[in-house]
Amino acid sequence: xxxxxxxxxxxxxxxxxxxxxxxxxxxxxxxxxxxxxxxxxxxxxxxxxxxxxxxxxxxxxxxxxxxxxxxxxxxxxxxxxxxxxxxxxxxxxxxxxxxxxxxxxxxxxxxxxxxxxxxxxxxxxxxxxxxxxxxxxxxxxxxxxxxxxxxxxxxxxxxxxxxxxxxxxxxxxxxxxxxxxxxxxxxxxxxxxxxxxxxxxxxxxxxxxxxxxxxxxxxxxxxxxxxxxxxxxxxxxx
Numbered sequence: 001x002x003x004x005x006x007x008x009x010x011x012x013x014x015x016x017x018x019x020x021x022x023x024x025x026x027x028x029x030x031x032x033x034x035x036x037x038x039x040x041x042x043x044x045x046x047x048x049x050x051x052x053x054x055x056x057x058x059x060x061x062x063x064x065x066x067x068x069x070x071x072x073x074x075x076x077x078x079x080x081x082x083x084x085x086x087x088x089x090x091x092x093x094x095x096x097x098x099x100x101x102x103x104x105x106x107x108x109x110x111x112x113x114x115x116x117x118x119x120x121x122x123x124x125x126x127x128x129x130x131x132x133x134x135x136x137x138x139x140x141x142x143x144x145x146x147x148x149x150x151x152x153x154x155x156x157x158x159x160x161x162x163x164x165x166x167x168x169x170x171x172x173x174x175x176x177x178x179x180x181x182x183x184x185x186x187x188x189x190x191x192x193x194x195x196x197x198x199x200x201x202x203x204x205x206x207x208x209x210x211x212x213x214x215x216x217x218x219x220x221x222x223x224x225x226x227x228x229x230x231x232x233x234x235x236x237x238x
Contacts, residue, residue: 006152012145017105019141020079021068021097024061031055036062037095039070041078041086044101047119047168049076049088062096068103070095073111075104077118080138085127087118102144110154112161117149 002008012018024030024038031038035056043054057065070076072093078086080100089111097103106114117123130143152160191197195211217223 002150003152005156006150008148009151010145011104011147011149014108014151015104015106015145017103018144019067020099020102021065023098024057024065028055030057030061032058035059037092039076039090039092039095039097039101041081041083041098041100044076044078044083044086044088046086047088047115049091051092057096065096068096068098070097070103071105075106075111075114075118077102077104077139077144079140079144084131084139085118085124087115089115100138102139102141104144108154109151110157110161112165113152113157114149116161116164118147123147123149
């Protein structure tokens with residue numbers, strides 16, 4: 001069931017292109033230090049592109065791979081290997097993909113909306129179903145075209161995509177804050193647990209006195225693992 005004004009469509013019915021590229025003849029020997037980006041599966045992450053290690057090809061090789069041209073706002077889906085199902089939207093004006101990445105291009109679908117759907121439970125479930133029965137070789141284009149998705153009016157797609165993007169940014173910011181706090185805590189632990197930083201007592205005076213180094217055995221009455229059927233521990237109380 002979908003709201004009035006929405007429809008359920010096969011992806012192939014609302015796209016102009018579903019296809020991938022090829023590896024340039026010569027393989028990695030064809031790669032250049034600069035030129036036209038060649039997007040590979042390792043560049044397509046969960047929801048974003050990582051071009052930190054992108055390969056490049058020259059203009060001549062680029063023009064030989066016209067079927068794999070990538071433009072801004074194309075949706076890119078990994079279709080082979082362990083990274084099957086990862087999706088990102090191209091923010092590059094001109095690039096290519098190899099055979100492990102599928103280009104999905106549509107005028108009826110907002111790119112960010114389509115990306116969000118493919119990353120959703122419903123989208124990933126359809127990707128997984130195509131891999132059922134031991135078929136781990138990869139997705140083919142007919143399978144991708146058969147994916148069913150809800151299609152709202154285009155302005156509503158844009159609104160949905162914008163809201164989800166806002167949440168993604170908020171989550172990313174929160175994760176960075178948590179990571180920073182975790183690093184700060186580790187630094188504080190290092191200072192407090194080694195005595196490099198001394199705290200104040202209840203009267204506001206800094207703790208004094210030398211610390212001692214002792215073994216855990218000398219400070220405990222019992223040490224046990226709680227795993228074996230017959231408990232193995234050291235009990236010094238008796």
